[in-house]
Structures are given as structure tokens and as C-alpha cells.
Amino acid sequence: MDLDIEAVFSAAPTPLVLLDRDLRILWANEEYLKVTMRARDDIIGRLMAEAFEAEPESESEVMLQSSFRRVLETCQIDHLPLIPYPIMGVDGQLEERFWSATHTPILNDDGAVRYILQNTNDVTEIYRGKSDDPHDLRDHSAILKRAEQVAQRNLELDAASAFFQTVFHQAPSLIAIATGPEHRFRMANEVYHETVGKRELVGLTVREAFPEVEGQGFFELLDQVYETGEAVALRAAPINLQRHGRNHVEQLYIDFVYQPLFDANGKTMGIFCQGHDVTAQQLAEQSLRKTEKRFRTMAQTMPAHVWTAGPDGGLDWLSDQIIEYSGLDEQELLGTNWSTLLHPDDKPAVQARWESSISEGTLYEAEFRLRRHDGVYRWHLVRAVPQRDEDGRIV
Numbered sequence: 115m116d117l118d119i120e121a122v123f124s125a126a127p128t129p130l131v132l133l134d135r136d137l138r139i140l141w142a143n144e145e146y147l148k149v150t151m152r153a154r155d156d157i158i159g160r161l162m163a164e165a166f167e168a169e170p171e172s173e174s175e176v177m178l179q180s181s182f183r184r185v186l187e188t189c190q191i192d193h194l195p196l197i198p199y200p201i202m203g204v205d206g207q208l209e210e211r212f213w214s215a216t217h218t219p220i221l222n223d224d225g226a227v228r229y230i231l232q233n234t235n236d237v238t239e240i241y242r243g244k245s246d247d248p249h250d251l252r253d254h255s256a257i258l259k260r261a262e263q264v265a266q267r268n269l270e271l272d273a274a275s276a277f278f279q280t281v282f283h284q285a286p287s288l289i290a291i292a293t294g295p296e297h298r299f300r301m302a303n304e305v306y307h308e309t310v311g312k313r314e315l316v317g318l319t320v321r322e323a324f325p326e327v328e329g330q331g332f333f334e335l336l337d338q339v340y341e342t343g344e345a346v347a348l349r350a351a352p353i354n355l356q357r358h359g360r361n362h363v364e365q366l367y368i369d370f371v372y373q374p375l376f377d378a379n380g381k382t383m384g385i386f387c388q389g390h391d392v393t394a395q396q397l398a399e400q401s402l403r404k405t406e407k408r409f410r411t412m413a414q415t416m417p418a419h420v421w422t423a424g425p426d427g428g429l430d431w432l433s434d435q436i437i438e439y440s441g442l443d444e445q446e447l448l449g450t451n452w453s454t455l456l457h458p459d460d461k462p463a464v465q466a467r468w469e470s471s472i473s474e475g476t477l478y479e480a481e482f483r484l485r486r487h488d489g490v491y492r493w494h495l496v497r498a499v500p501q502r503d504e505d506g507r508i509v
Contacts, residue, residue, distance in 0.1 A: 125343070133230045137162045137182055140229070149236045151204055166201065174199040178215075184225050185217045192217045212241040263327065288391065290369070292320060293384035297336050300384070308393050309366070311357035326356045331377040336385060339372045343382050347371045350396050384436060423498070425508050426450070427468050441487025457491050459481035472508060475500055 123130055129146035133139060146377050157165040168175040174197060181192045193408070194215040200208045210218055214237050220229040228343065288309055290302040299315040315323050329336060330353060339346050350367045357364050370389030373438060377383045413420040413433050420433040428449040437444060447455075456464060460482035471478040478498040483491040500508045 120173045129234050129236075131232045133162060133232065133236070135186065135227060137230070139165055146234070149234075150201060152299075166199070168200065181217050184493065185230055187217050189219050189221060189225065189227055191219065196237070200407075207237075210238075211236055212238045230377070288368070288387070288389045290315070290387045291384060292336070292387065293375075295337075295340055296321075297333075297340070299387060306387075310355060324355070326354065329355065335372060338386055339374050340382050343374045343376070345371060350392055365393075366391060366395045377506070419494070421452075425472050427453075427465075439484070439486055455484045457485070471498070471500070475502075477506060 122145045126143055127145060128339070129149050130143045131139060131146045132141040132302060138159065138161050140159075142152075142154065142157060145231065147157075152165070162178075163170075163175070168178075169462075178199065179193060179347075181194050184190070184192045194213070194217075197213050197215060199211060199213055201211050203209045213234050215232060215234040218231045219227045219243050222228040285303055286305065288303070288306040290306050291300045292298060293300050296319040301316055301318070302315045307313075310324070313323065316324045320336060321328065324332075332353065335346050335348075339343075345459070347370070349369050351370060352365055354363050354365050356362060368389045369392050370387065373386040373388070373407055374382045375384040375386055410431070410433075416433070417435065419436045419439065421429050421436060423429050429447060429452050432444065432452075434445055436447065436452075440447060445451075464480055464482050467480045468478060470476075475499075476494070480496050481493060482496065484494050485491050503509050
């Protein structure tokens with residue numbers, strides 16, 4: 115038997131309209147055109163929001179768009195027990211109407227939503243208790259009133275969820291939520307995706323999402339947090355990731371916290387992962403340490419006295435030649451202790467010259483006497499160059 119599906123739906127006594135993923139109206143049956151008081155040519159090919167205009171922030175539009183979004187995200191049927199939505203009447207006047215709608219996803223071969231079929235019924239008369247059919251009118255009206263309360267509560271929850279989603283995805287740090295003992299990703303924000311190389315995460319376990327991390331200790335830490343219910347935090351933890359293909363491994367440094375999430379019974383249900391990529395900072399610190407090491411190696415091989423000091427004149431590093439010359443140990447010379455070697459007659463001029471160089475930011479140069487380990491004072495020519503921070507201050 116040949117069956118004309120479109121003819122069947124067109125003749126259906128219930129209002130039906132078919133939308134694509136962009137919420138553009140592709141088809142509508144006669145009953146839908148009747149209840150919405152629209153001609154077919156007026157709505158086919160137009161976006162739902164264009165065909166039935168409503169303020170973007172209005173309660174009705176937020177409820178409708180939230181339902182469509184849930185269908186597209188979950189690929190599941192979504193119900194709107196009661197939704198107020200104004201319709202332009204044949205007289206050109208906007209009339210407040212109440213509807214009950216069901217949105218059914220029609221999936222493609224890959225399991226993604228291709229179309230949405232909306233079945234919507236005008237329940238205005240029942241909602242207002244004015245139906246000509248007295249049968250169960252009071253019960254129907256009461257049910258719709260309760261449905262209105264549920265719909266309002268769902269709207270509030272949607273708003274709270276939307277706010278959380280916005281904060282979650284726009285947060286400047288890495289954030290992800292994994293559930294179950296296998297640590298299956300439920301959510302991951304944009305920064306997390308960017309950091310790990312924009313790979314697929316949601317729905318996968320951490321071991322499936324990051325096979326290259328096996329043996330680096332992170333899976334074991336997640337297991338530990340899930341089993342013990344105790345948070346773990348690490349600073350500048352090195353991790354090797356394949357961010358740009360299997361043949362390219364990068365080492366990152368991450369500050370992170372694994373925080374357990376508990377259900378109503380206090381049992382661990384998942385883990386909240388939050389962190390910061392501190393790779394640039396860590397590499398800069400490593401470079402600085404290498405530079406300092408090279409400087410100190412070079413300074414220790416020079417026959418002259420080499421030191422560094424803060425703006426107050428206190429030494430924070432000195433070469434072995436100074437220790438050998440003075441006969442004192444390092445701690446007896448650091449800070450302003452070194453001034454005990456300075457000849458008493460030279461102290462006023464040395465102090466004045468240092469303060470002048472600091473205030474003017476100029477090269478320090480002075481001649482003064484320093485006591486040797488055998489008690490003999492010997493003249494020294496001393497020079498120092500100011501070092502500045504990013505703000506230009508002498509450090």
C-alpha cells in the first residue's frame with residue numbers, strides 16, 4: 115500500500131510545523147495555519163522568530179528558545195506544558211494566547227538533529243476557564259495553572275543554568291567536570307579546550323581523551339581524589355600533551371586543583387578540575403635561573419670583587435673573592451653587614467655617593483678603603499650599574 119505521509123500529516127487534526135536546525139519553517143499543516151491565523155506563504159521559509167515576532171528577552175521567547183535549545187543539545191523530545199505567546203489576529207491586533215507544545219527531534223543518519231517537529235495546541239480558553247465545553251473544565255484549568263507554575267520554575271532554572279553556562283565558559287581559567295570512577299567528561303570550558311588542543315572531550319573518559327598522559331601520574335591522582343574524597347592541588351605540574359597531532363608532544367606547566375563533588379548522601383560523584391596554564395611563566399623563570407647561573411659562574415671566575423645589592427646598599431649576592439679577601443663568611447657580609455669592612459673615614463662619602471646614584475639613576479663609582487682579613491685597609495675602585503624593573507624602578 116502506497117502511503118502519502120505528507121498528506122496524512124497535512125490532514126491531521128492537530129497543529130504541526132516542521133523546522134530546520136536554524137529554526138526556519140519548512141512546512142506546516144492546515145490546522146497549524148488555522149490556529150495561528152497565518153497564510154502558508156507568510157511563514158514558509160522564514161525563521162520562527164520572524165514569522166511570529168516577540169521581544170527577544172520576553173518570557174515567551176525565552177521559554178520557546180530554551181526548549182528548542184534543549185532538543186538540539188540532547189536530541190530528546192522537549193515539552194512546554196504551558197507557554198504564553200501572543201499572536202497577531204486577523205484584525206491586526208496582538209492577542210495574548212496560551213499554548214501547550216511538544217518539540218520532537220528528527221535525527222539524521224549520524225544521530226544529530228536534522229529537523230524539529232512542533233506540535234502546538236491553543237489552550238487559551240481552557241486556561242482562562244471560558245471553554246464552551248463544560249466537561250472537566252475546572253480540572254483542566256487547575257492542571258494548566260499548575261503547569262504554568264512548573265513552566266515558570268523551569269524558566270527560572272533555565273535562566274540560572276544559562277548564567278552558570280556563561281560564567282563557566284567565559285572563565286579565564288581551565289575548568290572541567292568529570293563524573294564517575296572512570297572520570298567521564300561532562301563539561302569543559304573554552305580555555306580548557308584551547309589548552310589541550312581543541313580535542314573532543316565531553317562523553318569521553320580522561321583515559322580515552324588523553325591517551326598520551328598515561329604514566330604521568332594524573333590519572334592516578336584523579337583516582338585518589340575520587341576514592342578518598344580529598345582535594346589535591348599542585349603547582350607548575352609538568353604534563354606532556356599532543357596538542358597539535360600525534361607526532362608533536364609539548365610540555366606544559368599547570369597549576370591545578372582536583373576538587374571532589376559529592377551527592378546528597380556525601381558520596382563522591384565526580385571531580386571539579388580547575389587550573390591555570392603557567393607554562394610561559396615557568397619557562398621565563400627557568401630562563402632567568404639559567405641566566406643567573408651563567409652570571410654567577412662568570413663572576414666567580416673573575417679576579418675582581420663582584421656583588422649585587424638592593425637600593426638600600428645591602429648586598430644580596432657576592433663572589434667568593436670577597437669572602438676570601440675579608441676572611442668572613444657569607445652571612446657576615448650579606449645585607450649591610452659588609453660596611454664593617456669600610457674604613458670609618460670613608461663611610462660618609464660612600465653613603466652620600468650611593469644615595470645620589472640611586473636618586474638620579476646614574477652609574478655608581480667611588481674609591482674607598484676596605485679591611486682585608488689581616489686587618490690592613492686597601493684602596494678599591496668600585497663601580498655599579500643600576501638595574502631596573504618593568505616600571506623603571508631600580509631594584
